[in-house]
Amino acid sequence: MDRSQLLSAGLPVISAALSVAFFCSWLAQKRQGYILDWALSYAFGALGAGIGLVRISIAEAAWFSFAANALLVAMAYFAVRGSMRRLGRGAEPVLLPIYALTLLAGLWFGFVQPSILARGSFSSLGAAIMFAYGAYIMLRADSADTVDRLTAIAFGLTAFALVGRPLATYLFEGALQHETEVTGSWWGVSFRILAMLSWVSMAVLFLQRITSDLLHDLRIQTHTDPLTGVLNRRGFFARASAAAPRGAFAVLLCDIDEFKRVNDGFGHKAGDTVVRNLAAVLTAASAPAPHSVGRLGGDEFVLLLAGADLIRTRDMAERLRAAFAATAHHGVPPAHPVTVSIGGAVAFPGEALDAALARADAALYRAKQNRRNCVEIDILPLATGRSSLHRVRGG
Structure with missing residues (x-):
């Protein structure tokens, strides 16, 4: 050869x-x-x-x-x-x-x-x-x-x-x-x-x-969260940490009201459906703008709104609350409505994402303590440095 x-x-x-x-x-x-x-x-x-x-x-x-x-x-x-x-x-x-x-x-x-x-x-x-x-x-x-x-x-x-x-x-x-x-x-x-x-x-x-x-x-x-397709905790913080410092932003924390009763009363399959529906509502609402949606765990979600002020944050949160309240969930009878409570915070210039999330979490806690199915936005005035509250009651 x-x-x-x-x-x-x-x-x-x-x-x-x-x-x-x-x-x-x-x-x-x-x-x-x-x-x-x-x-x-x-x-x-x-x-x-x-x-x-x-x-x-x-x-x-x-x-x-x-x-x-x-x-x-x-x-x-x-x-x-x-x-x-x-x-x-x-x-x-x-x-x-x-x-x-x-x-x-x-x-x-x-x-x-x-x-x-x-x-x-x-x-x-x-x-x-x-x-x-x-x-x-x-x-x-x-x-x-x-x-x-x-x-x-x-x-x-x-x-x-x-x-x-x-x-x-x-x-x-x-x-x-x-x-x-x-x-x-x-x-x-x-x-x-x-x-x-x-x-x-x-x-x-x-x-x-x-x-x-x-x-x-x-x-x-x-x-990515496998159940909902949105970002998981790691993915959200990886994206949000890079996006938030670039300018004004706000965060919304969303928590399904009495979610344990949904799982216990109608089964985990129905509970998964409710969780997916909330993720879909958040994704649809944030689609036109560079917002980030993440599932922090269980039934708690977070939404980052880039460039948002108080009015936009309040309006977005109320639209989300109303849209989810009007959503039908397969496996959950209409006689048992499922709602969401939302706590938000508008970041002040230079505020870290973790600090804004902490204020949003406090606002969410107050929403849960009040009567659920409502929105509360925490504001931190530059002059005083002390938190105040903007409350929107659900219907």
Whole structure:
């Protein structure tokens, strides 16, 4: 086995190993379908490179060459499709026609009007168009990050090399006349070098993409309450601590009235429904502005209002109280209304988030002590430094 054959033998082994790695990664996170596309991409690459290796020892290898080219173009198809699926873009309306035309050109120049260079050139062109299209879409995507842009660059360079390779072959060697000339020719050697470089570089970027997405999902899970989908205590303080010092803000603490009676009387499933409904009310009310909603634990929620003054804070709290009081809860009879008490605090300039929350908690305690289903806002006048109370009674 000469050096060219040795290089040919390495491609299917490397591709098969990468395919297994991607497939195992997909098994661990099946909802990420794009990983399966990449596993299929390298599986087709392994098959195509393997058939190309077999072709070395066969004199009449037109069918082997056609099959190898079809599989290698399929590798490009699934590599690009996976990247586009990850961005939420459909690829089939563009990629499938390109793949079909590439196969037809391979059949034509393989068996109707045989030409080794034309057959290989059209296969390279089909794959190049797919990679170029994928690079274009990824560079224009609003959600693209550094890994996506590097992948787009790798796609673009691969497309450029695939287009330039047939031209270089024709200039260096002219048109190949027989299948046996392919293996040791510039055409064959350049393919193996290009494949080794591009396949490995794209695999590294794909693996980095998977790792980055996995870490992102873990961060979301770490900072998100699984029952309601809003921020948990850790997530809220991570976001609010960064946002609150930037300007005026207010905080609202919301606590479901007599929540234990809901759980004891109607079951924990009904209690979970009530908790989710309060989270939905808070999320809907805060959606138009950069507010932060968090579940501090049990039935207690917090809402951060950036740039809020007393009037906005009071109005928001009263809307929340009224909206939740009017909410129907599955599993809880209408004859047993569920309400919420809210305590709020408008921060003064330079006040820490913890201090504002402490005042809001004191206001919430007073709301609970009074008669529940009401709003109380704690105010700290700059002149006196002593707390005063703004009370809004519920109906």
